[in-house]
Amino acid sequence: xxxxxxxxxxxxxxxxxxxxxxxxxxxxxxxxxxxxxxxxxxxxxxxxxxxxxxxxxxxxxxxxxxxxxxxxxxxxxxxxxxxxxxxxxxxxxxxxxxxxxxxxxxxxxxxxxxxxxxxxxxxxxxxxxxxxxxxxxxxxxxxxxxxxxxxxxxxxxxxxxxxxxxxxxxxxxxxxxxxxxxxxxxxxxxxxxxxxxxxxxxxxxxxxxxxxxxxxxxxxxxxxxxxxxxxxxxxxxxxxxxxxxxxxxxxxxxxxxxxxxxxxxxxxxxxx
Numbered sequence: 001x002x003x004x005x006x007x008x009x010x011x012x013x014x015x016x017x018x019x020x021x022x023x024x025x026x027x028x029x030x031x032x033x034x035x036x037x038x039x040x041x042x043x044x045x046x047x048x049x050x051x052x053x054x055x056x057x058x059x060x061x062x063x064x065x066x067x068x069x070x071x072x073x074x075x076x077x078x079x080x081x082x083x084x085x086x087x088x089x090x091x092x093x094x095x096x097x098x099x100x101x102x103x104x105x106x107x108x109x110x111x112x113x114x115x116x117x118x119x120x121x122x123x124x125x126x127x128x129x130x131x132x133x134x135x136x137x138x139x140x141x142x143x144x145x146x147x148x149x150x151x152x153x154x155x156x157x158x159x160x161x162x163x164x165x166x167x168x169x170x171x172x173x174x175x176x177x178x179x180x181x182x183x184x185x186x187x188x189x190x191x192x193x194x195x196x197x198x199x200x201x202x203x204x205x206x207x208x209x210x211x212x213x214x215x216x217x218x219x220x221x222x223x224x225x226x227x228x229x230x231x232x233x234x235x236x237x238x239x240x241x242x243x244x245x246x247x248x249x250x251x252x253x254x255x256x257x258x259x260x261x262x263x264x265x266x267x268x269x270x271x272x
Contacts, residue, residue, distance in 0.1 A: 013041025014252040019095050021045045021088065023075050023132060024102030026053025028202035029150060031060070032240035033099055033247045038066030040248060042097065045088055047073035049102070075102045075128030081135045094143055097251045098136035100129045101150040103168075105204055110163045118164050125168035126175075133179050137190060144189030148250045149176050150243075151194045153266040169196075173262055180260030191259040193250045198266025199228055201237040233268030 020037050024030040026048035038044045038061040046061070046068055048054040054070035061068025071087065074080040088095060104124045106117055129149055136147050152169035154162055173194055180192040215224040229235055246265045249255055264270045 013039065014248070014254065015097070016041030018042045018097055019045070019088070019092055020097035020099065020251070021047060021085075021095060021136075022099040022101055023047050023073060023128070025057045026050045027057075028204065029197065029200060029240045029243045029247075030099075030101040031057045032244035033101060034058075034068065035061060035064065035066075036241070036244040036248045037097070037099075037251065038064065038068055040252070043067040043069075043092065045069055045071055045092070047071045047084065047102075049074050073102075075100075075132060076123040078131050078135075081131050085135055085139050089139065095136070095139045096143075096145045098132060098140070098145070098147045099150070099247055099251065100132040100136075100147065100172075101247075102128055103150065105162070105165050107161045107165070109161060113164060121164040122168050122171075125165070126171040129172050130175060133175060133192065137179065137183060137188065140190050141183075141186070141188040145191075146251045146255075147179070147190060147192045148247050149192070149194045150247070151176070151196050151262065153196045153198045153264055153270045155196060155262075156264070156270045157272075176262065177260045184259060191250075191255065193255070193258060193260065194262045195243060195246045195250065196262050196264040196266065196270070197238060197243045198232060198264070198269040199237045200243060201239055229267075231269060231272065232266070233271065236267065238265060238267060 015037055020042045022030055022034045025034045025046035034044045034046045034057050044061055046054045046057040051072040058068035058070040071084055073084045106121050149172050151172040154166040155170040155173040176192055176194040183190040215221055218224040243265050246263050
C-alpha cells in the first residue's frame with residue numbers, strides 16, 4: 001500500500017483531510033461511494049476481496065484527481081481485518097470513516113437453500129459487518145469518527161426468495177443501533193448509522209438463480225426489470241450514485257447529530 005505523503009491536509013470538500021475505508025469497493029455501490037467520498041476531499045482506501053477490482057476503483061479515483069489506494073480485504077476473516085487496519089494505520093495514520101458495504105445476495109426458496117448457502121450469506125453480510133464495526137470502533141475510539149453500514153430495505157419489508165439476505169440485513173440494522181448506543185455511552189464520539197438501499201441498478205440480479213426464469217417468463221429483459229420495480233412507487237431502480245450520496249451524508253459532519261439511524265433510499269418501497 002502506497003504511503004500517503006501528507007497527512008490530514010486542509011482542503012475543500014465535506015470530507016477534506018479524512019481517511020476513509022470502504023469495503024466491497026470493487027464495483028457497484030462500493031465503487032460509487034469511493035468516488036463520491038474522494039470527490040469531497042477524502043483519502044479513500046478502496047478494499048475488496050478482489051484485489052484487481054480494488055485497484056481499478058483506486059485508479060478511477062486517481063484519474064479524477066483524488067487520493068485513492070487499494071487493499072485486499074476478506075471481510076469475513078478477522079485476521080484480514082486486523083492486518084488491513086494495521087497496514088492502513090502504519091501507512092496513512094488514524095481512520096476517520098468506515099463504510100461497511102461488502103455483501104452478497106443469494107436468492108431462492110428457503111426449502112431449497114443449503115445450510116452452507118445460509119452460512120456463506122451470513123458470513124459475508126453479517127459477520128463481515130460485525131467485524132468491521134468491532135475493529136472500526138477500536139481504530140477510531142481515541143479520536144472519534146463515523147461508521148456507515150450498508151443494510152437493505154429488505155431489513156424492513158418482507159419479500160419471497162431472499163430469506164438469507166433479508167435476515168442478514170436485518171441483523172446489520174440491529175447491530176447498527178447497538179453499536180451506536182455503545183459508542184455514545186462510552187463517549188467514543190463515533191457515530192454509527194445505516195443506509196437501506198432498495199433495488200439498485202448494479203446488475204446483481206443477473207447473478208440470481210431466479211433471473212433467467214423471470215426473464216424467460218416475461219419474454220424481454222425490459223419486461224423482467226419492470227416486474228422487479230413493480231412495488232416501487234418511483235417505478236425505477238435506484239442508481240449506485242444515489243446510494244453513495246446517502247452514505248456521504250451520513251459520513252460527513254452534516255450528520256453530526258445523527259447516530260443509530262437507518263436511512264431508506266428505496267424510491268418509496270418501504271413506505272407502502
